[in-house]
Amino acid sequence: MTLYRVRYCKDGPARFSSHLDMVRQFDRAARRAGLPVAFSEGFNPHPKFSFAAPLPVGVAGLDEYMDMELTQHIDPAELAMRLDANMQEGYRILDVKEITGRGSSLMALVSRAAYRATATVPPGYGEPELQSAIKDILDSKEIFVTREIKGKTKQVDIRSGIFRLDGGVKGHILEINMELLIGSTGNVRPTEVLEEMYRNGGIPVDPEDFRIQRVSLYAEGATGPVSLWEV
Missing domain, CATH: 3.30.70.580 (Pseudouridine synthase I, catalytic domain, N-terminal subdomain)
Known part of the structure; x- marks a missing residue:
């Protein structure tokens, strides 16, 4: 074999x-x-x-x-x-x-994922507003989302699973980059971060209107996250 x-x-x-x-x-x-x-x-x-x-x-x-x-x-x-x-x-x-x-299996190794979300941004929304929304997320000590777990509604704090968040406005395109927890220890969904930025961060784009790409998967290495290809 x-x-x-x-x-x-x-x-x-x-x-x-x-x-x-x-x-x-x-x-x-x-x-x-x-x-x-x-x-x-x-x-x-x-x-x-x-x-x-x-x-x-x-x-x-x-x-x-x-x-x-x-x-x-x-x-x-x-x-x-x-x-x-x-x-x-x-x-x-x-x-x-x-x-x-x-x-270890791949599922046991993977610990975080990087995502890129892009959407068309309405006129009048620019870089200062986006950076303010990102700062609000990163400055938050808690971010609770509602999930259905085994038929029951539960509030889950996802803040500790947001490792990186940045982005920019380039012309009419809004881009948001995230590095989030994934794997056996927990999971933060990119749509949950986008929903928080939409509801409380003032981003004028519905999360469903973003195109989301998962661009990298990482395992935890001795000095930090490393690509699964390098494990």
Whole structure:
């Protein structure tokens, strides 16, 4: 058995597919490519794929990761080429490398994610107003959002999970960049930050009107966050 880490992009029409649809897409692409995928044992065997973190429907992923186990060794460059040739529109294989040893799963490794949100801004809203809204968020000691957890409504403080927040107004385009908590210890959604900036920060753009891209995924390294590709 050989384990490979696959770095890929999910954008365009593919960003509207669910996580389950994406898993099926990788399964079909691997079959069409004739890859010797390893399967789990049991009554309902499934391909040995593992993904770093699900993408919300509608959010593009520009630097995503999955691990794939094969029963035979294949050169990583050949694997990338064969897999990419069989992916549907919106998916692109960026790189593949062989993983030696059996460390933590991708889902256990990932700890934070970087997002970019862009939208058309109404006339009259500019850089000073945006920077004031960002400062208000960063100066807040608590930011509570409402979530449905196991059928119950709960107030959750997301402030400690906002590691970075900045942005700018360039012409008619408003851009907001975020680095947020994700993974087994918790999760802060980019839409929650945008909703806070809309309701309390005075940003005149509904969160649903932003196009959101997840641009990077990170693990915690010895001196700070590092790309999952470097783990």
